[in-house]
Amino acid sequence: MLQKGGNFLLEALNAADVFTPEDISDEHRMIAGTVADFALNELAPRVEELEHQPAGLMRELLVKAGELGLLSADVPEEYGGSDLGKLASIIITENIVAGGSFALGHGAHTGIGSLPIVLFGNEEQKKRYLPGLASGDLIAAYALTEPNAGSDALSARTKAVLSADGKHYILNGEKMFITNAGFADVFITYAKVDGDKFTAFIVDRNTPGFSLGAEENKMGIKGSSTRSLIFEDAKVPVENVLGEIGRGHVIAFNILNIGRLKLGAGCSGSAKMAIGLAAKYALQRQQFNLPIAKFGLIRQKLARMITEAYAAESVIYRLAGMIEESMEDKATGAEIAAAIEEYAIECSIAKVFGSEVLDYIVDELVQIHGGYGYIQEYPAERLYRDSRINRIFEGTNEINRLIIPATLVRRAMKGQLALLPAAKALAGEVLNLRAAAPEEDGRPLAEERTMLAMAKKLFLLVGGQAVEKYMDKLAREEEIIGILADLAIQIYAMESAVLRALKAWEAGPAGAQMKLDLARAFVFDHYPQLEKWAKEAICFLFDGDMLRTQLSIVKRLCKHQPADLIGLRRQIAARLLEAEKYVV
Structure with missing residues (x-):
């Protein structure tokens, strides 16, 4: 059953209806293996070199990715792509x-750079640009941000005026912080026609x-090209x-919504x-003649790290599955x-x-x-x-x-929700x-499911x-808005973690223990914060x-029996250290 956006706050979802990383197909696993091999063998050895932006290296690597089909997953087959879908x-x-x-x-190339043409281009535009974008012959960039228009994108000052002969729009203005700008061929750019009609344009490099502008000197992501775009009567x-x-x-x-999902996946x-x-x-x-992995505080860190990562991964695949299903047969x-x-x-939550x-x-x-x-x-x-x-990208x-x-x-x-x-x-x-007693139905995580139901009531209360x-x-009371957002984010993450673990248990209890432990640890670690946020809001209201x-009322809703998080994290850390990698 496909859940409507935002409805997770109002209704419970069956574990069977949630897409999880364990549901990916053999084809998807093959794709993951291909990408991992490419990243390990072609990219990782050149990471340090890329940091210094040698001329042509980023483009060379993108072309290699294109040869493996890693630029074409979102591009339809009739335009030279592989049309593998959002999950791929x-x-x-x-x-x-x-x-x-x-x-x-x-x-930047495969997502926000190419997708505007994939999803919104007309037939002629798709035929002209998509084959090159899918292969790497053309590289794309996305130009929305301006010196005075960052998150407030609609306040953009770049203007477009139709030429006297009606054949061109004349653009004037500046975009800034544009990824891939130094070597891109195609720029998805936004300008206001006649100063007020916010409009998208495909701008070719030779326009x-x-x-x-010059390359920006950045704190991180140094290997990427980041420049400003300058339009001076650009035709x-x-x-x-x-x-x-x-x-x-x-x-x-x-x-941007798709970009937020992809950013969450990259994270x-x-x-x-x-x-x-x-x-x-x-x-x-080694310290004190022991590997530091033997120390309890290091193990607690490792356990909390993998617990958070498990929840994030659960959020991303749950949302990707919903978007994949919702876009079927959309033309x-x-x-x-x-x-x-x-x-x-959900895209904002994922980001x-x-x-x-x-x-x-x-x-x-x-x-x-x-x-x-x-x-x-x-x-x-x-x-x-x-x-x-x-935390700055994509809004x-x-x-x-x-x-x-x-x-x-x-x-x-x-009336939509x-x-x-x-x-x-x-x-x-x-x-x-008041908090309900856990309903024992023979399935695990009964207490966590009850806490989740109470968390949704807490959101509705506040x-x-x-x-x-x-x-x-209400929009003016941003502190309250922020609390409501944090409540929604944590509820969605907790539910995603719990439902994934339940689905794994239903598929085979023997292989689900790590996921059950991670879901339990995540819920009990974050649940007290919900009460703190709710009380903060109520004290203002x-x-x-x-x-x-x-x-x-808040106190009654949030009442629960604390879990042994120290013992739980010790078990989680032991499995992680045995595998020496992220493992669930």
Whole structure:
């Protein structure tokens, strides 16, 4: 059963209906193996060289990737692609990360650079550009950000005016922080026609009046090209308008949604790679005549790292499966846009959660390495620097946190999501609300499933009270919006982790123990934070007797018996260290 976007807050989903990494096909496993081999043999040996941006190297590697079919997964077969689908695309993204900055060049090309033409181009545009983009003969870039328009993309100042002969749009303005700019052939660019109609254009590198700024000196991802684009009476043919005049936002925002999912996948792959490095180093590094892997605090770190990575991976594949299914048989731009937009909330969750999990994991990777983690000769140092940009890419995490509740409320107001009736029904029983006793049904994780159900009630409680108090002015109360977003993110992550473990248990209990332990550890580790956030919001929303009443309800909803997390993490760490890599 395909769940509608945002509905995870209102209804329980059967484990059988959730897509997990264990559900990938043999073909997908073969693709993963091909990508992993390419990353290990062709990319990893040249990571350090790539950091210095030698002329032509990134493009050379992208062409090699194209020869293996690693640029064409999203491109239909009739235009020279392999049309492998979103799952294959996610698998490629997750496994290409061993190439360091190459992953960024690859992602910018295959994702936000090529997808606008794949999904929204007309027939002539697809025939002209997609075969080259699929093979690597053409390299793409995506140009949305401007000096004064970052997260607020619609405030762009780049303008487009139709020429007197009606054959060109004359573009003037500047884009900045554009990945692949130094060597790309095709730029998906946005400008306002006549100063107000936000529109997408396909800009060729040889366009008269188009030029590039200098390379930016960046904190991380140093091997990627990042430059500004300068338009000075640039003459773009009218046939290079992408989609409809004034409808560029439909392309921009939906491409960003897919970009957020892919970014989350890249973070998941990097997190798993970092865990392997941490485990191997902990086993090799000796202090006090013992490998540091023998020390309890190091084992606790390793266990928490893999627990977070397991949840992030579960989120990514659950969402990828839903998007894959929702886009089946979609042909027109409007249908495709609607299918992607349906999961805008979950895409923002994947981006925020994945990027913050990776930041946590690489920070602990450096810590486990000690002083060596600060030295450039060790990969921990580069992974730490490279990770930081992910919380800024594809809309900052703060902007994505605003998007999640805003989208939920907008859909609720339109009657597309039964959020308000659910909150109203909850308010009617508010004085009797309390945590339910776990229902023993013969399946594992009974307590965790009950806690998850209470977490959803907690979201409805806080969200319902916030909407009732502020109504259409709620958007101004960003701190409350942020809390609601954090609650939704953690609920989705907990549910994804639990459902994946349950599905594995239903397929065969003997092989599911690690997933069950990871799901249990994740839920019990994060659940107390939900109560803290809820109390913080309630203390802002109420005072006096009403405050005391609401706080008591929150306390009752969040009541649970703590788990032995120390013992659980010891078991998790032991399995990780035995495998010396991410293993679930």
